[in-house]
Amino acid sequence: MSSNLDNLYRRVIMDHYKNPRNRGVLDDGSLTINMNNPTCGDRIQLTLKVVDGIVVDAKQEGEGCSISMSSASMMTQAIKGKTIEEALKLSTIFSDMMQGKEYDEDIDLGDIEALQGVAKFPARIKCATLAWKAMEKGLKNEEKE
Ligand code: FES
Numbered sequence: 001m002s003s004n005l006d007n008l009y010r011r012v013i014m015d016h017y018k019n020p021r022n023r024g025v026l027d028d029g030s031l032t033i034n035m036n037n038p039t040c041g042d043r044i045q046l047t048l049k050v051v052d053g054i055v056v057d058a059k060q061e062g063e064g065c066s067i068s069m070s071s072a073s074m075m076t077q078a079i080k081g082k083t084i085e086e087a088l089k090l091s092t093i094f095s096d097m098m099q100g101k102e103y104d105e106d107i108d109l110g111d112i113e114a115l116q117g118v119a120k121f122p123a124r125i126k127c128a129t130l131a132w133k134a135m136e137k138g139l140k141n142e143e144k145e
Contacts (some may be wrong), residue, residue, distance in 0.1 A: 010114075012070075012114035016069070016070035016074055020072070021076060022073065022080070023060065023061055024061060025045065025061060026047035026049055026057055030048055031046075031138045033135070034046075035130060035134040037068065039123075043064070044134055046135060046138060048138050059076065060073065060131060064127065064130065065127050067127040074112050075132055078109075087135065090109075091136050097112075097115070098115075099119065100119040
């Protein structure tokens with residue numbers, strides 16, 4: 001990766017860390033998922049509002065490193081307005097990206113692309129995937145209902 005692209009990605013990550021999108025907690029009646037990263041104890045609380053199979057709202061809060069918190073911010077931004085199926089597909093793409101696998105490049109990932117460099121740092125992959133695992137857990141439960 002060129003260092004220019006690297007710098008751009010670093011700026012995007014720091015922007016989400018310093019100005020987190022969708023920070024907070026949704027009111028009662030929303031899905032609530034708490035998850036932590038067992039390797040460091042950092043945690044996220046995700047609340048999702050799903051109406052007729054669509055994620056109409058998502059909020060996140062917690063404590064963690066810049067990678068985990070920026071990833072949570074990007075994830076909530078990406079899934080709002082998506083169907084459960086679309087959100088879970090994004091999660092699969094993100095997981096593939098973190099494992100350095102090829103992924104469907106036709107899908108516009110927006111800011112999420114900035115995290116692709118994390119794949120080179122195995123110790124940080126759990127940081128980046130924390131919020132996504134929480135989202136998957138919540139939406140898979142919702143799908144079953
Ligand atoms: Fe704890 Fe990254 S160091 S989530």
